[in-house]
Amino acid sequence: MPIFSGQLIVMLIQVSVAILIYFLIQHAKAGHRLPKIRRLAGLDAIDEAIGRATEMGRPVIFANGSNGLDDAQTIASFPVLSYVAHTCARYDTKLIAVSYVAPVYPVMEAIVRAGYIEANKQTSYDPVSTVRFIASGWGAAASALQGTMRRERVAACIYMGAFFAETTMICEVGASLGAIQVAGTASTAQLPFMISSCDYTLIGEEYYAAGAYLSKDVVQRANLIALDYTKVLAICLILLGAIMATLGNASALTSFLML
Amino acid sequence: MLKRYLPFIMAVGIGLSYIISGSSPVISSWKATLDKWFLISTAFAVLIGTASLSQVHWRNLRRPDRRIYSVALGIALYGTILLGLIQTGRGAQYQILYNMTIVPLEAAILSQIAFYITSAAFRVLRMRSFEASLMLVSAAIVMLYNVPIGAAIWPGFPVIGKWLMNIPNTAAMRAITMGAALGGSATAIRIFLGLERSYLGGGDE
Numbered sequence: 001m002p003i004f005s006g007q008l009i010v011m012l013i014q015v016s017v018a019i020l021i022y023f024l025i026q027h028a029k030a031g032h033r034l035p036k037i038r039r040l041a042g043l044d045a046i047d048e049a050i051g052r053a054t055e056m057g058r059p060v061i062f063a064n065g066s067n068g069l070d071d072a073q074t075i076a077s078f079p080v081l082s083y084v085a086h087t088c089a090r091y092d093t094k095l096i097a098v099s100y101v102a103p104v105y106p107v108m109e110a111i112v113r114a115g116y117i118e119a120n121k122q123t124s125y126d127p128v129s130t131v132r133f134i135a136s137g138w139g140a141a142a143s144a145l146q147g148t149m150r151r152e153r154v155a156a157c158i159y160m161g162a163f164f165a166e167t168t169m170i171c172e173v174g175a176s177l178g179a180i181q182v183a184g185t186a187s188t189a190q191l192p193f194m195i196s197s198c199d200y201t202l203i204g205e206e207y208y209a210a211g212a213y214l215s216k217d218v219v220q221r222a223n224l225i226a227l228d229y230t231k232v233l234a235i236c237l238i239l240l241g242a243i244m245a246t247l248g249n250a251s252a253l254t255s256f257l258m259l
Numbered sequence: 260m261l262k263r264y265l266p267f268i269m270a271v272g273i274g275l276s277y278i279i280s281g282s283s284p285v286i287s288s289w290k291a292t293l294d295k296w297f298l299i300s301t302a303f304a305v306l307i308g309t310a311s312l313s314q315v316h317w318r319n320l321r322r323p324d325r326r327i328y329s330v331a332l333g334i335a336l337y338g339t340i341l342l343g344l345i346q347t348g349r350g351a352q353y354q355i356l357y358n359m360t361i362v363p364l365e366a367a368i369l370s371q372i373a374f375y376i377t378s379a380a381f382r383v384l385r386m387r388s389f390e391a392s393l394m395l396v397s398a399a400i401v402m403l404y405n406v407p408i409g410a411a412i413w414p415g416f417p418v419i420g421k422w423l424m425n426i427p428n429t430a431a432m433r434a435i436t437m438g439a440a441l442g443g444s445a446t447a448i449r450i451f452l453g454l455e456r457s458y459l460g461g462g463d464e
Contacts, residue, residue, distance in 0.1 A: 007282035014278070021452060069304065069458070070297070072443040075450065078457035102308025103301070109311065111457060128319060133312050139365035165369060172375040175382070186439035188432055193376075196383040204435045208442025211455060223454050227445040234441060 006258040017230050024222040034218070035225055042182055042200035043213050046080075049156035049180035050087050058155035059094035060084065063145060063170070064108070065161025065185070066138045068101050072208070073186050077160040078111055079211030080184070084158055085115025089124060096152060097131045100141035105133045142166035146173045159183040159198070160207065163190045171197035184210060205231070266459055274451050309336070397423055 003011065028034050053060045062084050064077035081097060088095040097112050099105040109131040116125035134144035146169060149157065157174040159167075159181070167190040174181045175197045183194040184202030194201045202210060212220040237257075244250040273293065280290040313336075316329035339356070346353045384395045403409030404420020449455035 103304035106311040168375040196379040204439035205442035
């Protein structure tokens with residue numbers, strides 16, 4: 001099949017990553033030990049945050065940002081929501097999952113309901129108050145989130161997804177309430193605000209790894225490790241390019257990558 | 260079974276064919292078709308979201324403590340849709356409705372940010388550790404670099420401020436951006452391989 005100029009190496013890398021993932025999954029399924037994954041304090045803190053909310057008898061709030069289903073950040077928030085819903089259901093802790101994007105709302109509702117069913121607590125699931133569509137657009141959502149957080153006196157706030165100007169407002173309200181706040185985003189412009197106001201922040205790639213990290217499933221972990229190897233390859237290429245550019249001879253590497 | 264696997268098969272098939280269509284001229288027209296499908300399916304997703312939202316607020320009407328909010332939402336939602344259908348988005352009353360409600364309300368909410376940033380900055384810039392002290396000094400220099408009085412106090416402030424913004428700040432931001440891009444690709448690969456299915460609405464299963 002003919003290939004566009006500059007796409008051959010990209011396709012080869014993609015195919016190699018898929019083969020590597022398949023190999024590591026088979027390796028893990030055969031019972032071999034996988035390399036250890038470093039601990040992500042932010043994700044370990046989710047249990048602590050829900051535990052504290054349980055002890056205080058106050059709710060946990062989960063928000064997944066302003067973007068729709070076409071954004072990988074929104075998709076990456078779903079496994080975390082699933083985990084939070086399951087854990088909250090298990091401990092009978094009130095969960096408020098808020099959406100401010102209409103197409104995301106039914107998906108969140110289905111995920112939270114599934115979390116309650118998995119925990120065998122389907123009777124505790126209240127479709128009206130657990131998953132809420134609060135507003136459309138960040139401005140109205142910021143206002144609604146602040147109000148919800150103050151009225152319900154939340155004890156734990158989990159923000160996962162693509163956030164915009166509302167970040168500072170909601171994170172500062174959470175901090176003023178003394179809630180444990182765990183955030184995760186790949187929106188670089190909002191990271192400083194999350195880091196300054198939240199107790200734990202998952203930065204960029206850590207956030208995307210959250211789903212696989214929380215699942216404890218060997219296949220998911222194998223996938224995460226395979227993708228870490230890919231990152232090592234990408235870092236090596238960046239270093240090689242930087243060295244070759246410093247030596248004034250980056251054209252050979254560029255020509256190879258543009259095959 | 261079909262409800263579970265059909266969306267998954269569609270997601271994997273369309274995702275993979277989209278990637279291949281970006282690399283090969285043989286099926287490149289397929290990419291344009293998929294882009295059109297995406298726009299159409301997004302419109303349907305909004306429809307599903309609106310229907311689901313209406314369902315929840317219809318149920319709310321039975322609860323006296325929530326009834327008023329659901330009625331307000333229903334009037335705002337369906338009133339705007341109706342006005343938009345009659346006048347289109349360029350209609351005079353539709354524009355007035357938007358410009359007289361949404362625009363000033365968003366501006367009012369946005370104005371809160373100044374106060375929240377001040378309180379966040381106060382928390383971060385307290386000298387509790389070596390890193391926080393470093394942050395305080397860097398922030399002070401960058402602030403002085405951005406105002407004319409900085410250069411008037413000492414000509415070195417703009418030089419150091421510019422270096423802080425262009426070298427350490429850019430290096431860190433680029434590293435985060437590259438990491439996020441690789442993480443985004445990792446999420447896409449997980450979806451294509453069927454390892455990530457929570458977007459189907461049924462947890463990790």
